[in-house]
Every structure is written in structure tokens, then in C-alpha cells.
Amino acid sequence: MNTKRIKNVSGRQWSNGPPRSESDLHAPQGVVASSGVSSAGIAWSGRARFIASVLIGLHLLAVAAEPLRFFSRSPENFAAADTALLRRALGPYVDAMYLSHGYFFFAPNPGPAHLIECQLNPESDSTSIESANISSVALDKSQWKIFPDRKDQWPRLLYHRHFMLSEFYHTLFAPTELENIAEIDPRVVEQWREDRRIYESLQDCIKQNLINKHPSHNVVLKRIQHELPNPRTVLVDRWKLTDPRLYNELLEGPVKEVAKEVKSQLSTPQVIPEPMVPGIIQTENRGNR
Amino acid sequence: MIGRDFLKGWNIFWFEPRAATTLAMIRIATGAMLAYIHLVWCMRLEDFFGPNAFTTGAFSQSLHRGDYVWSYLWFTDSIPLLWAHQIVAIVLSILMSIGFFTRFVIPMIWFMTLMVCHRMTGLLFGLDQIVMMVTMYLIVARSGDEFSVDRYIASHESNASGGVQKSCQSAYLSTSNTIATRFIQIHLCIIYLFGGLGKMRGETWWDGSAVWLSAVSYEYQSFDLTWIGKFPVLMALAAHITLFWETFYVCLVWPKVTRYWVLAIAVGVHAGIGLFLGMITFGWMMIVTNAVFIEPETMRRWLGFLKSNLWTSGAVTSESARN
Numbered sequence: 001m002n003t004k005r006i007k008n009v010s011g012r013q014w015s016n017g018p019p020r021s022e023s024d025l026h027a028p029q030g031v032v033a034s035s036g037v038s039s040a041g042i043a044w045s046g047r048a049r050f051i052a053s054v055l056i057g058l059h060l061l062a063v064a065a066e067p068l069r070f071f072s073r074s075p076e077n078f079a080a081a082d083t084a085l086l087r088r089a090l091g092p093y094v095d096a097m098y099l100s101h102g103y104f105f106f107a108p109n110p111g112p113a114h115l116i117e118c119q120l121n122p123e124s125d126s127t128s129i130e131s132a133n134i135s136s137v138a139l140d141k142s143q144w145k146i147f148p149d150r151k152d153q154w155p156r157l158l159y160h161r162h163f164m165l166s167e168f169y170h171t172l173f174a175p176t177e178l179e180n181i182a183e184i185d186p187r188v189v190e191q192w193r194e195d196r197r198i199y200e201s202l203q204d205c206i207k208q209n210l211i212n213k214h215p216s217h218n219v220v221l222k223r224i225q226h227e228l229p230n231p232r233t234v235l236v237d238r239w240k241l242t243d244p245r246l247y248n249e250l251l252e253g254p255v256k257e258v259a260k261e262v263k264s265q266l267s268t269p270q271v272i273p274e275p276m277v278p279g280i281i282q283t284e285n286r287g288n289r
Numbered sequence: 290m291i292g293r294d295f296l297k298g299w300n301i302f303w304f305e306p307r308a309a310t311t312l313a314m315i316r317i318a319t320g321a322m323l324a325y326i327h328l329v330w331c332m333r334l335e336d337f338f339g340p341n342a343f344t345t346g347a348f349s350q351s352l353h354r355g356d357y358v359w360s361y362l363w364f365t366d367s368i369p370l371l372w373a374h375q376i377v378a379i380v381l382s383i384l385m386s387i388g389f390f391t392r393f394v395i396p397m398i399w400f401m402t403l404m405v406c407h408r409m410t411g412l413l414f415g416l417d418q419i420v421m422m423v424t425m426y427l428i429v430a431r432s433g434d435e436f437s438v439d440r441y442i443a444s445h446e447s448n449a450s451g452g453v454q455k456s457c458q459s460a461y462l463s464t465s466n467t468i469a470t471r472f473i474q475i476h477l478c479i480i481y482l483f484g485g486l487g488k489m490r491g492e493t494w495w496d497g498s499a500v501w502l503s504a505v506s507y508e509y510q511s512f513d514l515t516w517i518g519k520f521p522v523l524m525a526l527a528a529h530i531t532l533f534w535e536t537f538y539v540c541l542v543w544p545k546v547t548r549y550w551v552l553a554i555a556v557g558v559h560a561g562i563g564l565f566l567g568m569i570t571f572g573w574m575m576i577v578t579n580a581v582f583i584e585p586e587t588m589r590r591w592l593g594f595l596k597s598n599l600w601t602s603g604a605v606t607s608e609s610a611r612n
Contacts, residue, residue: 042305063475071487093357097425105415106499107484108490109493109494110502112506158332160414160570161412164411168411201351226507234518241505
């Protein structure tokens with residue numbers, strides 16, 4: 001790394017010694033230079049290097065700020081005090097430069113996928129089609145859409161955008177109502193109201209997009225969780241990965257049920273789920289409008 | 290003494306000038322990927338950016354209330370304007386890839402893609418993070434000094450004026466290249482470190498079932514991988530190699546003795562993710578980004594056949610003509 005290895009194309013050593021300045025380093029004719037020049041080849045002045053070093057340090061802190069905050073969070077705390085302080089201090093830079101990523105790819109465990117089932121019902125027929133059993137329901141294709149859908153969304157990157165949308169929709173979910181709202185910390189209630197507002201906004205956007213393409217239709221959105229089967233289910237019982245029994249509609253509320261669902265997702269370290277009972281998981285208290 | 294050694298090491302690490310060979314290759318691949326990303330946005334432009342988009346500009350703006358994210362794309366849903374934006378972005382991406390007006394084009398395409406990223410919150414994933422990261426650091430670098438139209442033009446202008454100072458055979462050393470290279474390297478190490486630490490928290494990466502869970506994730510799957518369930522040892526081994534490789538990448542990628550082993554595993558892991566989990570674009574970009582650990586000199590050697598055939602042919606021809 002630290003050896004002087006500047007040679008011309010015929011392999012001779014550079015007779016005039018290593019370059020001293022940036023302009024020198026834009027080497028003269030026929031010079032092929034490796035990355036391994038000696039420290040004498042450093043062109044920047046001490047002051048320039050000092051300023052650059054400070055900026056480099058700050059930038060690297062900004063790169064690490066969000067994953068540190070993300071990693072140090074717990075059910076009780078938004079983040080550890082130090083990482084929260086770092087993230088807050090560098091917030092403008094981290095946000096503006098698109099550095100706000102936790103980098104938790106497939107971590108801590110690969111989990112089930114989340115889909116959006118969109119039912120498009122003619123306005124004359126206000127009854128929604130009651131089923132989460134996706135594959136077994138014979139619906140007119142124009143009346144039913146799913147995000148993501150490989151047949152409709154190609155190439156793969158386009159499909160992935162729709163997949164991320166459905167996961168995002170699931171991530172933003174907030175239940176329709178809170179039970180015993182009077183007994184809950186007002187800050188939690190306020191946060192829930194805001195979360196619910198954002199969730200409904202996204203819901204409205206997706207619905208409007210579909211209504212725009214299918215006028216005179218009502219749209220009903222359902223969150224579907226595609227469970228991951230265990231090896232026995234697939235290899236011995238011969239379930240396909242698209243088996244309808246692996247698709248479950250998720251609850252929109254009330255909060256007690258949702259909390260139970262969320263808690264089980266968080267506390268159970270992604271145990272490979274046992275096969276679900278075929279059919280609808282819940283039919284009451286749908287939050288979709 | 291220790292302080293002086295540290296300072297010397299720091300200076301060499303960050304400020305010792307290096308050639309742009311590796312960064313130029315990364316620039317070509319990243320520019321092409323950016324063009325593809327913008328092209329795919331265009332395929333459903335109205336669904337993504339229009340007045341009835343899945344996430345409208347107003348919704349996207351409301352998500353970022355209180356933070357420091359901003360995008361001019363929040364304020365327009367005019368389809369002709371958005372088409373114009375995307376076409377310009379695709380053209381700039383291609384120019385970046387071929388290295389034409391590189392120093393101007395890379396900041397422009399980075400900024401335009403940044404605006405798209407801030408607009409499309411919720412529809413992005415690892416690919417966007419990696420492409421943006423690499424493009425951001427290429428702004429600093431002089432990646433257009435090699436394998437570029439800029440270089441070709443410069444060498445021809447130089448030859449035409451009777452000089453040979455900018456021969457295609459020469460390498461430009463620059464501190465900017467070193468800083469950009471180090472940034473990408475360290476940023477990549479941070480990504481892997483937290484990715485690995487995150488997996489360390491999960492039981493399935495330890496009991497080996499994570500590979501099965503990934504294999505049976507139908508929404509990701511490209512090929513039927515359920516056969517792997519018949520080989521629990523293989524599944525566990527793959528999970529453990531991934532876990533340890535990702536976590537200790539930050540340590541093992543620097544020493545030359547382990548570097549190419551670590552990079553070989555990176556190629557295997559990301560090619561596997563690309564082929565089997567349907568994320569070809571993400572897998573490819575991760576492999577491209579890992580190339581930043583290949584020294585410019587080594588990259589030149591590997592690209593020797595290009596050097597002797599395509600790359601230097603222009604210079605050889607023009608110099609022969611002068612003689």
C-alpha cells in the first residue's frame with residue numbers, strides 16, 4: 001500500500017520521483033500509476049486535510065446515526081439517549097441527504113409478506129365480497145386486484161415497487177378505534193389519532209387511484225398476510241406456497257384484537273407458523289370504507 | 290509517536306491520490322442502473338406521480354412533516370412535466386454511464402433522483418439506498434477520468450493540439466478518488482455491520498430456518514427453492530455463513546489475505562438474492578458496490594483485454610497517425 005509504484009507503460013520507475021501536487025498527479029504521457037504511491041504523493045495542504053477530515057468525520061457520524069438509533073430502540077424507548085441525541089443533532093443532514101436508513105435487510109428474521117386485496121364492486125351492488133380466500137373465489141378479474149401481482153406488474157422492479165407499497169400500507173396501519181380510550185395516556189391517544197389519519201390518507205390515495213381507473217365502482221381494501229409455511233407443510237403435506245390457507249386477512253380493529261396480533265408478531269420471534277384454518281380470520285369491525 | 294503514526298496512516302488512508310479505474314467501472318454500472326430505475330418509474334408514471342397516484346404529493350409531504358425532507362415533486366402532478374422530468378433523468382443517467390460532462394451530470398442526476406426518493410416514500414427499498422449512496426460519493430470522485438467520453442475527447446483534443454499529455458494510456462491520480470472510494474467502502478461496511486447485527490438478534494438466523502423462510506417467501510421467490518428444505522445442514526450452513534460474513538465484513542474486507550474471500554462470498558450471497566429472491570437489480574448493485582474494494586491497479590489488470598483492444602485503440606491510432 002505504502003510502496004512507491006509509479007511506473008510508465010514499459011514498466012520503468014518514474015525517474016523524477018513521486019508527484020508532489022494534484023496537477024503533477026495528472027500524470028504525464030504514458031504514465032500508468034497504481035493507487036499505491038507513498039505519502040509524499042499527498043497533494044493537499046495540511047489545512048485542507050484538516051478541514052476535509054472534520055467534514056469526513058461528521059459525514060460518517062451522519063451515516064451511522066440512523067442505524068444506531070434504529071438499533072437502540074426498544075418497546076419502552078424511541079432510542080437510547082445518546083443515539084437519539086446524535087440523530088437529532090444531525091437530523092437535517094441525515095434527512096436531506098437520504099441517509100435515514102436502518103439497514104435491517106431480512107432482519108431480525110424473514111417474516112411473512114403483506115398484500116393489499118382490492119375489491120372493486122359496481123356502485124349498484126354495495127355488498128362487498130366476503131372472503132379472504134383469494135385463490136378460491138371466482139371473481140371477474142376487473143373486480144379484483146392484488147398488490148403485488150407478478151402477472152400485472154412487470155418487470156420485476158415494477159413489481160417490487162408495488163410490493164413495497166403493500167408492505168408500507170401494512171406498516172402504517174393504525175386500528176379503527178381504541179378501547180377504553182379514557183384510561184389511556186393522552187399522548188398515546190394523540191399519536192394513535194395521527195397514525196390513523198396517515199393510514200386513512202394512504203387508504204384514500206390507493207382507493208382514488210383505483211376508482212379513477214374503474215369509475216362507478218366502490219373500492220374495498222383488505223390487508224392480507226401471506227404466512228410462511230414450515231418444511232413439513234410443504235414437503236410432507238404438499239401445500240403449495242399459494243395455498244389459500246396461507247393467506248389471512250388482518251384485522252382493522254378493535255385495538256384489543258389488533259394489539260394481540262401485533263404483540264404476537266413482535267414477541268414471538270417469527271416461529272414458523274402452523275397451517276392456518278382455512279377461511280376468514282375475522283369478519284367484524286372492518287375499518288375500510 | 291503513536292499520534293504521528295496515526296496521523297500518517299490517516300493521511301495515507303484518506304488523502305493518498307489514486308486512479309479512477311475502479312470508480313469509473315462503478316460509475317458505468319450505476320449510471321445504467323439509474324437509467325433503468327427512472328425508466329421503470331415511467332412505466333406507470335400516473336400511478337406513481339400523477340394526480341391519482343398511490344401516494345400523492347400531498348400525502349408524501351404530510352409524511353415528512355417535522356423532518357428535513359423536501360422534494361419539488363410534491364408540488365406538481367402535471368403528467369407532461371413529470372414525463373419531461375423523467376426523460377431528463379434518463380438522459381442524464383445515460384450520460385453518467387458513458388461519462389459525458391461527468392462532473393456536471395453526476396450531481397444533477399443525484400439531485401433529481403434524490404427528489405424522486407423524497408417524493409416516493411414507501412415505494413423504495415434497498416436498491417434505491419445503494420444507488421443513491423454510490424451516486425452521492427461519485428460526485429466527489431473524478432470518475433470521468435477513465436472509461437469515459439470526457440476522457441476520449443480530452444485525449445483527442447490533446448493529440449490534435451500536438452500534445453500527448455492526456456493520452457488514453459495514462460492514469461489520473463486524484464485525492465478526490467481516494468475520498469470517494471473510502472466513503473463507499475466505509476458506508477458499505479456500516480450497512481453490512483448493522484445488517485449483520487440485526488440478524489444476530491433473530492433466532493432464525495441461528496437455528497438455520499431463516500434460509501427456509503426466505504425460500505418460501507412467495508412474493509420474493511423467482512424459482513422454486515423449497516427443495517432446500519430436504520437439506521437442513523445446507524440451510525443452516527447458508528444461514529450461518531450469511532450471519533458471520535455480514536457481521537464481520539467490516540473487519541475481514543480490509544486485510545488483503547481475507548479480502549477476496551469476503552468479496553467472493555458477497556458475490557455469491559448477492560447473486561443468490563438476485564437470482565432466487567427476485568431482486569436482481571439490488572443484488573447486482575451490491576456486487577457492483579463491493580467492487581470498490583478492488584484496487585485500481587488490480588482492476589486495470591483484470592480489464593487488460595479491454596485495455597489492449599478497445600480502451601487504448603483510439604490513442605494508439607491517433608498517435609500512429611501523428612507519427
